[in-house]
Amino acid sequence: MxxxxxxxxxxxxxxxxxxxxxxxxxxxxxxxxxxxxxxxxxxxxxxxxxxxxxxxxxxxxxxxxxxxxxxxxxxxxxxxxxxxxxxxxxxxxxxxxxxxxxxxxxxxxxxxxxxxxxxxxxxxxxxxxxxxxxxxxxxxxxxxxxxxxxxxxxxxxxxxxxxxxxxxARAPVAPAAGGQADVVRHVKEAWEAKDIKALVGLLDPDAVMTADGGGLAGAVLRPVEGGERIARYMVHIADKAPGLTLLERSVNGMPGLVAQRAGVTVTVAAFDVTGGRVTRIWAVRNPEKLRPWTRDG
Structure with missing residues (x-):
């Protein structure tokens, strides 16, 4: 009992x-x-x-x-x-x-x-x-x-x-973390270099990027569709937000990226990768959802 x-x-x-x-x-x-x-x-x-x-x-x-x-x-x-x-x-x-x-x-x-x-x-x-x-x-x-x-x-x-x-929805059952880590690393490097051509090469032509700001942080309200549009949007973000540091981090058990400003996490990005190219990006910017992500110092 x-x-x-x-x-x-x-x-x-x-x-x-x-x-x-x-x-x-x-x-x-x-x-x-x-x-x-x-x-x-x-x-x-x-x-x-x-x-x-x-x-x-x-x-x-x-x-x-x-x-x-x-x-x-x-x-x-x-x-x-x-x-x-x-x-x-x-x-x-x-x-x-x-x-x-x-x-x-x-x-x-x-x-x-x-x-x-x-x-x-x-x-x-x-x-x-x-x-x-x-x-x-x-x-x-x-x-x-x-x-x-x-x-x-x-x-x-x-x-x-x-x-x-x-x-x-073709949800992955056993994602290949190793291959995804390489792709995410290349995305990070191209994003930091503001290299639109390189980003387009890493993104599936039909890729979709969804952002969640919750009205508390700037974020596109509708999904951005198409590899080239996403690449240009990413470079636009980098131009508007100087001083961002991109870090390779595990997001929900898979390789992702974390953007920080002055040590404070402002964006956590998760990726879905198929055939060596990014098909989905989910960018969480709502600060209420990012509390576990900021390190001191």
């Missing part, structure tokens, strides 16, 4: 689930905190009667995330420009080194690449919950049904529908 402290060991798993469901570390932490608050609000005899505190906490956290996903749709309709998931640094690159920070508990794998998280954004809340819990974390549909309030068969259909979205 469960004990009052039995749920504490589940925190890492819950943070990982919630971040993939919500695309926001802040919201994931809040959801997990709320799940624990409800756990400890139970009378002691009820906690002790719970056979699996982990399953109880997952069900409650999943329902909280489902509610947040529903309300997030309305919030994002009012969001200034494009909304992108919150980028995640590697543990070794954390700005403050706080071991207790929830970001340190995120397992960086293919299910947290920016490309994958962006595909998850295209799903309905119920599809996202069913797909993430089953396909990423291998929860049985019977447990997912308890979260969604639907039958296991209905949850299976939701996951199947979500899986088709992933296939249609």
């Amino acid at each position: 469960g004990t009052p402290e039995a749920g504490a060991g589940e925190r890492r798993q819950l943070i990982n689930v919630a971040y993939r469901l919500l695309g926001s570390l802040t919201e994931a932490e809040d959801a997990v905190q709320e799940a624990y608050a409800r756990w400890y609000a139970l009378p002691r005899h009820r906690r002790e009667a719970v056979v699996s505190p982990g399953a109880w906490l997952t069900t409650v956290a999943g329902r909280i995330c489902l509610d947040l996903l529903g309300s997030a749709r309305a919030r994002r309709e009012r969001y200034v420009g494009a909304w992108l998931p919150e980028p995640m640094p590697d543990r070794a690159e954390r700005a403050d080194g706080r071991g207790a920070d929830p970001a340190d508990q995120i397992t960086l794998d293919e299910s947290v690449t920016m490309a994958f998280l962006v595909v998850l954004e295209s799903m309905t809340p119920a599809e996202r919950v069913a797909f993430v819990l089953h396909d990423v974390f291998r929860y049985p549909f019977a447990e997912i049904a308890a979260i969604l309030g639907r039958t296991p068969a209905a949850c299976r259909q939701l996951a199947s529908s979500a899986r088709r979205r992933v296939g249609d």
Whole structure:
């Protein structure tokens, strides 16, 4: 039977689930905190009667995330420009080194690449919950049904529908980090040199660049489409923002770039690379999403 402290060991798993469901570390932490608050609000005899505190906490956290996903749709309709998931640094690159920070508990794998998280954004809340819990974390549909309030068969259909979205979007299953690192390094060098021709050669002709400033930082409000247009836009940014330092950093487990001014991170860029060329760039500039990225000194 469960004990009052039995749920504490589940925190890492819950943070990982919630971040993939919500695309926001802040919201994931809040959801997990709320799940624990409800756990400890139970009378002691009820906690002790719970056979699996982990399953109880997952069900409650999943329902909280489902509610947040529903309300997030309305919030994002009012969001200034494009909304992108919150980028995640590697543990070794954390700005403050706080071991207790929830970001340190995120397992960086293919299910947290920016490309994958962006595909998850295209799903309905119920599809996202069913797909993430089953396909990423291998929860049985019977447990997912308890979260969604639907039958296991209905949850299976939701996951199947979500899986088709992933296939249609060509989300990478096992990205080649080594090849991507070389391409990203060349992009950095061409960007620093303001070499439009070199950038065009590194970008797929049909590449798309999406920026998220959230109304708090300057960012193009609509995606920039086409390799040449993106290259010219990147050089335009470099001309307008002298003094930027570009750093090669891991972004959600894949090679990316971080732009800093006076030691403060102002942009985190994630890339999708296919056939040796950049097909997608996601540039997060909203300072509220960049707090883990600034080092002191």
